[in-house]
Amino acid sequence: MAARRRLARVPWGLLVAVAALFVPAIGSRFYTFVATDIAIMALFAVSLNLLLGYGGLVSFGHAAYFGIGAYACGILMKVHAVPFSVALPAAGLLAAVFAALFGFFCVRLTKIYFAMLTLAFAQIVWAVSFKWNSVTGGEQGMSDVPYPDLSGLAWVPGLAGYRTSDHFYVLTVGLVAACLWILRRVVRSPFGRLLTTIRENPERTEFIGVDVRRHELLAFIIAGLFAGIAGGLFGIFNRGVFPDFAYWPKSSDVLIMTILGGMGSFYGPAIGALILIILNQEITSYTEYWPFVLGTLLITLLFLFPGGVVGALGGLVRRLERMRRA
Amino acid sequence: MPDLSFLLAQSLSGLTAAMFLFLIASGLSLIFGVLRVLNFAHGSFYMLGAYLAFQFVLWGGMGPGRFWWAVLGAALTIAIVGGLVERLLLRHLYGKDELYQLLFTYGLVLIASDAAKKAWGTQQLSLSRPPGLTGSSRVFGTMLPHYNLFILLLGPTIALGLWLLLNRTRAGRVIRAAALDREMLGALGVNVSWLYTGVFMLGSFLGGLGGALVTPVRAIVPGMDVEIIVEAFIVVVIGGLGSFWGTFLGAVIYGQVLAFGILIVPAFSIFSVFALMAVVLIVRPWGLLGQPLGT
Numbered sequence: 001m002a003a004r005r006r007l008a009r010v011p012w013g014l015l016v017a018v019a020a021l022f023v024p025a026i027g028s029r030f031y032t033f034v035a036t037d038i039a040i041m042a043l044f045a046v047s048l049n050l051l052l053g054y055g056g057l058v059s060f061g062h063a064a065y066f067g068i069g070a071y072a073c074g075i076l077m078k079v080h081a082v083p084f085s086v087a088l089p090a091a092g093l094l095a096a097v098f099a100a101l102f103g104f105f106c107v108r109l110t111k112i113y114f115a116m117l118t119l120a121f122a123q124i125v126w127a128v129s130f131k132w133n134s135v136t137g138g139e140q141g142m143s144d145v146p147y148p149d150l151s152g153l154a155w156v157p158g159l160a161g162y163r164t165s166d167h168f169y170v171l172t173v174g175l176v177a178a179c180l181w182i183l184r185r186v187v188r189s190p191f192g193r194l195l196t197t198i199r200e201n202p203e204r205t206e207f208i209g210v211d212v213r214r215h216e217l218l219a220f221i222i223a224g225l226f227a228g229i230a231g232g233l234f235g236i237f238n239r240g241v242f243p244d245f246a247y248w249p250k251s252s253d254v255l256i257m258t259i260l261g262g263m264g265s266f267y268g269p270a271i272g273a274l275i276l277i278i279l280n281q282e283i284t285s286y287t288e289y290w291p292f293v294l295g296t297l298l299i300t301l302l303f304l305f306p307g308g309v310v311g312a313l314g315g316l317v318r319r320l321e322r323m324r325r326a
Numbered sequence: 327m328p329d330l331s332f333l334l335a336q337s338l339s340g341l342t343a344a345m346f347l348f349l350i351a352s353g354l355s356l357i358f359g360v361l362r363v364l365n366f367a368h369g370s371f372y373m374l375g376a377y378l379a380f381q382f383v384l385w386g387g388m389g390p391g392r393f394w395w396a397v398l399g400a401a402l403t404i405a406i407v408g409g410l411v412e413r414l415l416l417r418h419l420y421g422k423d424e425l426y427q428l429l430f431t432y433g434l435v436l437i438a439s440d441a442a443k444k445a446w447g448t449q450q451l452s453l454s455r456p457p458g459l460t461g462s463s464r465v466f467g468t469m470l471p472h473y474n475l476f477i478l479l480l481g482p483t484i485a486l487g488l489w490l491l492l493n494r495t496r497a498g499r500v501i502r503a504a505a506l507d508r509e510m511l512g513a514l515g516v517n518v519s520w521l522y523t524g525v526f527m528l529g530s531f532l533g534g535l536g537g538a539l540v541t542p543v544r545a546i547v548p549g550m551d552v553e554i555i556v557e558a559f560i561v562v563v564i565g566g567l568g569s570f571w572g573t574f575l576g577a578v579i580y581g582q583v584l585a586f587g588i589l590i591v592p593a594f595s596i597f598s599v600f601a602l603m604a605v606v607l608i609v610r611p612w613g614l615l616g617q618p619l620g621t
Contacts, residue, residue, distance in 0.1 A: 058425045105608045112364060112424055113611045116563055120604040123556070127597040248556070252432055259429060289444065295436030302426050302433070303418065 013184070013267070017177040024166040036169045038277050039176045040233045045257040045269035046183055047226035052255070053263030054187060055219045056199030057107075060115040060251055061122025062227055064102070065095040067246025069228025070235035071129060071136055074145040077236070084148030088175075088232045095228020096221050098125075103220030107213045119248060126246040141242030145235050172233055179226055184266055186222060195219055256298055262308025271309055335468040340585025341578065342474045345481025346540055348577035350554060351561040352488060352570070353532030359505045359568025360525045363416065364424075366431040368533045369555025370438035371408060375400045375537025376546045377446050383453055383541075393456035401535035408530025412523050435551060443548050451546040473542055480539075485574050492570060501525060505568065560603045566616020575615060 023035045044066055051057040073091035076082040082090070102121040109117055129136040136142060150167040186192055198205045198212050206212050235241040244250060253276075261272025279297075284290050305312045354368045382396035411434065419427050454460070455473045462471040492498035503511045504521055512518045544550070557580065565576025583602060587595035612618045 052425075058428070060428075105604075109607065109611050112567075113607060115424075115428070116559070117604060117607040117611075119559075120563075120600055120607060123600040124597060124604060127600055131597065249552075252429075255425075255429065259425075289440045291436040292440035295433040295440075298433035298436070299415070299430060302430050303415075306422070306426065 013177070013180065017173060020173045021170060024163075024169060029163070029165070032166055032169050034277060034281055036165075036172050036237050038274050039169075039172050040230050040237060041254070041257065041273040041277060042270035043176045043179050043233075044227055044230035045254050045261070045273045046180060046266070047223045047230065048254050049258050049263050049266075049269045050183065050187070050195075050219055050223045050226075052258055053265075053268075054192060054199065055195045055216060057216060057219070058111075058115045059106075059118040059220075059223075060248070060255070061102075061118035061120070062223070062254055063246050063248065063250035064118075064122035064125040065099050065224035065227035066231035066234070066250065066254075067122075067125055067129060067241075067243075068098050069095040069231030070241045070245045071142070071231075072228070073232030074142050074235040074241040075135065077148070078142065078145050084236075088229060091232035092225045092229040095231065096225035099221045099224020099227075100217070103217050103224070107216040107220060119251070122246055122248060122251055126243055126248070129246055130243040136241075136243070139243065141240055141244075143240035145238075145240055147236060168236065172237070175229070175233065179229060180270070183222075183226060187266060191215065191218070256294070258308075260297075260301060260308055262310035262312075262314075264307055265310045265314070268308055268310040275309065331467040334466040335470075336585050336589065337582060338465065338470065338478070339474075340581035342477055342543075342581075343584065344577040344581030345477050346536055346543075347554075347557055347561050347580060348481055348574055349484060349536035349539070350533050351558040351565075351573045351577055352485070353529035353536075354558050355562045355565070355568055355570070355573045356532070357526055357529035358562070360501060361420075361522055362424075363420075363427045363431070364567075365529070366428065366555060367411070367434035367438065368431075368529070368558060369551040369553075370435050371404050371530050371533035372537035372540075372554050373442060373546075373548075373551035374407070374438060375404045375534030376541050376550065377442055377451075377537075378403055378534070379538035379541050380446075380451050380453060380546055388454065388457070390457050393453075397535070397538040400538040401531050404534025404537075405527045405531035408533075409523055409527040411530075412526040416526070417519070417522065435555075439548060439551055442551075446546075448548055452544075453541040453546075455542040477539065477543075489570060557599075560599055563603050563613060564606050566613025569613060569616040572613050572615030576613070 020035060020039065024032045027035075044062075048059065048062045051059050051062075069091040072094040073087045076087040076090060077084060102118070106114055106117045106121070130139055132138065147164050147168055148171070150164065150171060194205070194210060194215055198210070198215060202212050231245060234245070257272035257276050258269040259272070260276055261270065261274075262268030279293075280290060283293050287293075301308070307315070350368065350372050353371075354365060357363060357365050357368070378400035379396050382399050383393060386392045386396060416427070416430065419430055455471065459472040459476055462469045463475070464470075465475075490498075492502060500511065500516055500521060504516075504518060504525070508518050511521075561576040561580050562573055563576070564579055565572030565574070579602075580599060583599055584595055587598045591598075606613060610616075
């Protein structure tokens with residue numbers, strides 16, 4: 001137990017974030033590319049888990065806010081030449097506004113109906129981005145989203161030799177770390193505790209005088225905000241924004257990441273993103289049948305490790321401790 | 327303003343699409359109504375039904391009557407596949423969170439789509455119309471293929487048959503009872519576990535049948551699974567999850583909205599159906615003809 005408490009006191013999140021900064025210095029350009037992808041999807045997955053793991057709300061349309069953020073950031077930067085420092089918060093904010101609008105209706109429903117309505121709204125976002133040629137570029141999407149001007153970073157010692165994509169990676173890691181820190185604060189706040197209480201027993205929570213819907217809506221908005229920021233970053237990283245960003249397979253991808261890592265822990269979804277993206281890179285290099293592998297993995301996971309990787313590891317650690325004490 | 331006969335023809339084409347959708351969505355709705363599982367893989371059953379019908383015709387030739395045997399064979403094969411999936415895997419997830427069931431069926435979608443790609447490739451396949459239904463007649467000034475007319479008649483026939491099965495037979499009574507209270511039904515001595523398997527097989531059969539029957543009208547391509555499951559979701563949500571006539575009504579509405587949406591604002595016909603689904607969920611989450619869940 002003492003060892004565990006000592007381990008828990010280590011600021012793992014900070015360590016990982018700092019270590020991640022050295023990826024471009026050690027690995028090739030490809031590693032930086034994968035690491036950027038992982039950092040952004042980790043934020044996306046953790047934002048979903050605020051609903052899924054903490055609130056017990058199964059959103060099947062989280063990609064809507066990812067897509068809205070991506071389009072908002074991309075359009076602002078490419079068409080209106082707005083600087084990144086304004087465009088990204090604006091993207092998050094717009095995603096949050098839509099989350100508030102859609103969430104207002106969604107939190108009124110329960111269980112499967114909640115999932116269906118989040119899906120319907122996400123499909124509306126997808127359909128609009130697919131057809132609104134003059135703004136979103138329609139089916140072709142919007143390519144050539146510019147990188148933010150990061151010449152300032154060149155002054156930081158050690159970063160001078162980095163490429164633009166490396167600079168963007170460093171920025172992404174910094175921003176994702178900051179967002180995760182905020183989300184962790186949210187989860188540990190009284191609001192976060194109440195959210196867990198609502199998940200466990202909504203009726204009882206209502207009885208003790210908590211406005212359940214308002215808390216759920218707030219969680220929905222916060223999750224949308226950070227999904228929007230992840231989307232904004234992803235559009236720049238991807239050098240373009242496409243309707244796929246809001247299409248439902250994107251929503252299920254992020255759900256799978258969350259389940260894979262384990263929705264019972266804060267960093268679980270981030271670990272799920274890491275595993276899934278690396279696995280995807282490895283497997284697609286020698287077979288085109290990635291969906292087959294993913295489907296098999298998903299079903300195996302549901303049957304054998306419903307708590308995800310983190311849940312399974314936690315169980316293992318507990319068993320080892322019990323063995324040592326015995 | 328287009329003339330009346332054109333509108334009627336447009337409406338008929340929407341209705342044909344609606345009958346296919348009804349076949350598929352009724353299976354989805356039946357499974358949800360009894361098992362409370364939203365089966366993403368239902369679209370995959372539809373796709374596999376189409377591929378299997380193609381395969382059977384390839385083996386058996388397109389002689390008189392052969393097509394119908396191929397259709398029946400495909401649908402029955404899918405029913406067996408569905409039964410195996412339920413018996414071996416899905417039943418172990420009943421007690422768990424809905425999310426797990428949803429993701430399980432999504433896993434099946436991924437596996438089935440790649441399996442179909444591996445077996446039949448990615449090129450478009452198609453079947454010609456069966457002998458006897460190759461002609462077409464003039465209806466409301468436009469040519470309507472006889473096969474479409476046949477589907478227009480088959481849809482309501484199957485609806486009626488299903489309704490009779492559910493409401494006028496002992497099996498149907500047991501199925502409806504299972505949707506209401508499975509524990510009570512078990513206490514009364516019905517083997518609920520096998521009943522669930524049976525219902526899942528019947529639902530899968532309907533999905534496979536829809537896929538097999540669609541082969542002379544639409545191309546068989548990878549991706550048809552995902553396309554249809556989204557449409558079927560919309561239909562059952564509009565009509566009411568688990569409601570039989572609701573599914574029929576939902577399919578008819580969906581077909582009409584799509585057929586006329588294309589005329590009015592072509593760009594927004596996809597948008598309009600999703601918007602319709604959202605509005606129904608907001609105003610009447612249990613659908614037009616469904617009943618609120620009393621969990």
